[in-house]
Amino acid sequence: MSFFATAEHEMERLKYFASPEGRDDLYQYNQKERRTVLEVLEDFPSVQMPLEWLIQLVPMLKTRAFSISSSQSAHPNQVHLTVNVVSWTTPYKRKKKGLCSSWLAALDPCEAVSIPVWFQKGSLPTPSPSLPLILIGPGTGCAPFRGFIEERAMQSKTNSTAPIMFFFGCRNEDADFLYKDLWLTHSQNNGVLSEANGGGFYVAFSRDQPEKVYVQHKMAEHSRRIWNLLAEGAAVYIAGSSTKMPEDVTSAFEKIVSKENEVSKDDAVRWIRALEKCGKYHIEAWS
Ligand SMILES: Cc1cc2nc3c(=O)[nH]c(=O)nc-3n(C[C@H](O)[C@H](O)[C@H](O)COP(=O)(O)OP(=O)(O)OC[C@H]3O[C@@H](n4cnc5c(N)ncnc54)[C@H](O)[C@@H]3O)c2cc1C
Incomplete structure (x- = not known):
């Protein structure tokens, strides 16, 4: 230059x-x-x-990956995304916005726009209807699980399906409780997330009280039910921020296994590793 x-x-x-x-x-x-x-x-x-x-x-623009957050059966010929509009302040106090997320947010939903899209297999395999699930998806981590839950709700109309426990987290109940009505609807009347069906929907509002409450705290509150579902052969899926969440959630699972199965911490770590090895512990995290 x-x-x-x-x-x-x-x-x-x-x-x-x-x-x-x-x-x-x-x-x-x-x-x-x-x-x-x-x-x-x-x-x-x-x-x-x-x-x-x-x-x-000038380098080529990077492609951005987004998890598909809808079920093909519930919304044929549509693909829904759940996108966080990225913004932050630099060390010199300049306001910055994420390129792709702010572009998407600025689109007019009433106007058609062509966007090049590539579909790739993610790291979260599609679960079979008979597999019990424990899903941990705070923030936009709920994106893939909206698709899973919608899909299972469709399957449950014609066949019996295994239960789902879903742990969601956000800052405030009034500000960013994404898809509140959807989760609550499926938690009632024997829905796929209902406790009556062996499942459950639990939400951690991190900033609605003086002390921070995260998904791992809600998991600890439901330790016995999580262990029971794991013992029945449930698979674990974790999605969302890669900062600290996957590590904290894995540590919460280890504590649950140690407490409820009455084994040492080391044995609990091995238990979760074995779950991962047999393809029942999946993480998709992004920054
Ligand atoms: C497999 C996968 C699935 C994903 N699924 C989703 C999804 O379902 N929903 C979703 O919203 N996103 C998802 N993402 C993230 C998504 O791909 C984009 O990275 C995100 O939307 C930001 O893109 P952008 O163009 O808006 O931001 P960019 O213009 O790319 O800016 C983001 C950049 O800013 C940096 N940055 C962000 N915050 C700060 C900060 N506070 N301080 C300093 N630097 C910062 C980041 O390091 C990053 O490099 C997924 C990513 C992967 C890999």
Whole structure:
């Protein structure tokens, strides 16, 4: 870029960034602040780069993966997504928005738009109707499980199906309780999430009280029922944020196995590992 800068101070700054001494400042400016190519060009307006250079320098946009959050049987010829609109503040207090999620959120639902889509097999295999399930999906982690639950509700209309226990988490009951009516409907009248059917729906509102309550706390409250379902051969599916959640949830499962099966912590860890080895412990997590 310094080659194409015409203003002296911009050329100097760009040369400094490219030098070994400027490496740390470049890291702060670029990586830490997550500056886009457009933002950099706006910061150095004297740079008049030929279009063909620019096209070669700019990397291809990454594809974004989203879990399908609807069932084909419940919504034929449709694919629903549950998308969190990503936003954050950089170390220099600049407001940033996720590219794809904010673009999707800005679309007008009344206007048709063509979006290129590729379908890929995810890491959560489709469960058979006779497999009891323990699902842990806080936040947009509920996305794949909305599809699972809708699918099982359709299957249960014609055949007997195994129960589902679903643990959901969000910040506040009034703000981000996604698909509240759906979960509550299936929790009643012998629905697929009803306790009467051996299942259950449990929600942790992390910020509705002074102390934080997360899905793993709700799991501990229902420790015995989780163990009973595991002992009946249930499979575990975990989806959502990759930050700390999968680790905390796995640790909660280990504590449940240790307590309810009356085994040591090490044996409980081995028990969960064995579950994973036999294809009954699945995690799909993203940042
Ligand atoms: C298998 C899989 C399934 C997924 N399913 C879903 C789903 O069902 N629903 C869903 O909403 N998402 C899902 N995702 C995540 C999704 O693919 C995108 O990553 C997400 O929507 C953000 O894309 P974006 O273009 O809006 O953000 P981008 O423009 O790509 O920006 C996100 C980037 O910003 C960074 N970032 C975000 N927050 C901060 C912060 N606080 N500080 C610093 N940096 C930050 C991240 O590291 C990331 O690199 C899934 C991902 C995978 C891999």
